[in-house]
Amino acid sequence: MLQELNRRLSGVLRFNEPMSRHTSFRIGGPADALFVPRDLGELKKCLKETHELGIPVTVIGNGSNLLVCDGGIRGLVIKLSGTLDWIHISGNRVRAGCGVLLSTLAYKAVEAGLGGLEFAAGIPGTLGGGVIMNAGAYGGEMKDVVTSVRALRPTGEECDFSAAEMSFGYRRSSMQNSGLYALEVAMELQPTNKEESLAVIRDLNDRRKAKQPLALPSAGSVFKRPEGYYAGPLIEKAGLKGLRIGDAEVSTVHANFIVNVGNATAADVLALIAHVRDTVYRESGVMLEQEVKVIGEQCEEEYHV
Numbered sequence: 319m320l321q322e323l324n325r326r327l328s329g330v331l332r333f334n335e336p337m338s339r340h341t342s343f344r345i346g347g348p349a350d351a352l353f354v355p356r357d358l359g360e361l362k363k364c365l366k367e368t369h370e371l372g373i374p375v376t377v378i379g380n381g382s383n384l385l386v387c388d389g390g391i392r393g394l395v396i397k398l399s400g401t402l403d404w405i406h407i408s409g410n411r412v413r414a415g416c417g418v419l420l421s422t423l424a425y426k427a428v429e430a431g432l433g434g435l436e437f438a439a440g441i442p443g444t445l446g447g448g449v450i451m452n453a454g455a456y457g458g459e460m461k462d463v464v465t466s467v468r469a470l471r472p473t474g475e476e477c478d479f480s481a482a483e484m485s486f487g488y489r490r491s492s493m494q495n496s497g498l499y500a501l502e503v504a505m506e507l508q509p510t511n512k513e514e515s516l517a518v519i520r521d522l523n524d525r526r527k528a529k530q531p532l533a534l535p536s537a538g539s540v541f542k543r544p545e546g547y548y549a550g551p552l553i554e555k556a557g558l559k560g561l562r563i564g565d566a567e568v569s570t571v572h573a574n575f576i577v578n579v580g581n582a583t584a585a586d587v588l589a590l591i592a593h594v595r596d597t598v599y600r601e602s603g604v605m606l607e608q609e610v611k612v613i614g615e616q617c618e619e620e621y622h623v
């Protein structure tokens with residue numbers, strides 16, 4: 319079926335593509351095939367054909383919140399980072415394609431004299447991934463700026479969702495696991511003083527550099543913030559900082575990050591996640607919930623979120 323899809327798409331698929339090349343963790347077995355559409359037309363055509371051929375599709379942005387299992391991903395992976403990355407600014411309103419990086423978008427907005435996305439300048443994902451996850455940091459989140467989202471159904475038809483319909487919550491939105499593909503996002507920002515906004519971005523990035531293990535591959539915070547606590551201190555208090563399984567390590571810099579110190583496998587990371595969750599529950603009675611999305615094959619069902 320994938321060969322037929324490749325024929326219909328004029329030979330643009332990459333077969334057996336290691337997902338470790340497309341995730342910030344640098345972990346992940348092969349996707350049967352990977353496709354980076356050059357434009358909306360190609361994306362729509364691809365979805366129409368995959369639907370017709372019954373090929374399962376997984377869409378990813380920049381792979382910065384993903385743990386792809388060692389068995390890889392069956393079917394087609396569509397990667398949107400590096401494509402669909404246009405930005406239109408008119409007054410306080412910004413529309414952008416879901417493939418644009420949040421950092422690029424935040425800086426472009428500030429250059430145009432618009433603030434509100436400074437919090438996102440250090441988040442290494444795309445606008446699409448940011449909206450799906452309702453990404454946030456330092457008191458800001460995507461929900462504060464998004465007014466609507468245009469998406470594609472698996473059949474390739476477009477549909478629009480208001481911010482209310484997105485039901486944004488802490489690191490969640492109604493579009494997670496919905497089978498819809500986020501395509502473009504409309505946002506409303508506020509006039510800002512360019513120099514002041516740039517100073518805010520510099521300050522937030524310095525804080526990240528000081529507190530996060532940015533020199534090693536990771537997928538950011540592994541666990542969501544439990545109500546009334548912070549995951550990092552709970553993990554540290556349980557004595558888990560620096561613990562390793564294989565080449566996966568609970569970061570010595572920030573305990574809510576798991577870092578890949580060499581050739582970690584997804585199985586290493588999943589075993590470490592399970593150990594951290596169990597130990598923290600035993601020590602403090604708090605059940606940690608995963609923020610990182612686990613996808614692909616060869617994982618225990620219970621680890622999937």
Ligand SMILES: Cc1cc2nc3c(=O)[nH]c(=O)nc-3n(C[C@H](O)[C@H](O)[C@H](O)COP(=O)(O)OP(=O)(O)OC[C@H]3O[C@@H](n4cnc5c(N)ncnc54)[C@H](O)[C@@H]3O)c2cc1C
Pocket residue numbers: 342376377378379380381382383384398416440441442443444445446447448449450451452453454455498499500501530532536537538539611
């Ligand atoms: C060093 C580091 C720091 C981080 N700091 C933060 C932080 O401060 N705050 C924060 O919230 N996150 C943070 N993250 C996590 C991550 O960057 C965010 O969750 C980001 O929004 C994910 O975007 P992405 O494009 O990489 O999505 P991916 O990881 O590629 O995908 C995430 C999920 O969204 C889905 N998805 C992606 N794009 C689309 C689309 N267009 N349509 C439908 N579904 C889609 C995927 O299928 C997957 O389920 C950090 C990660 C790292 C590595």
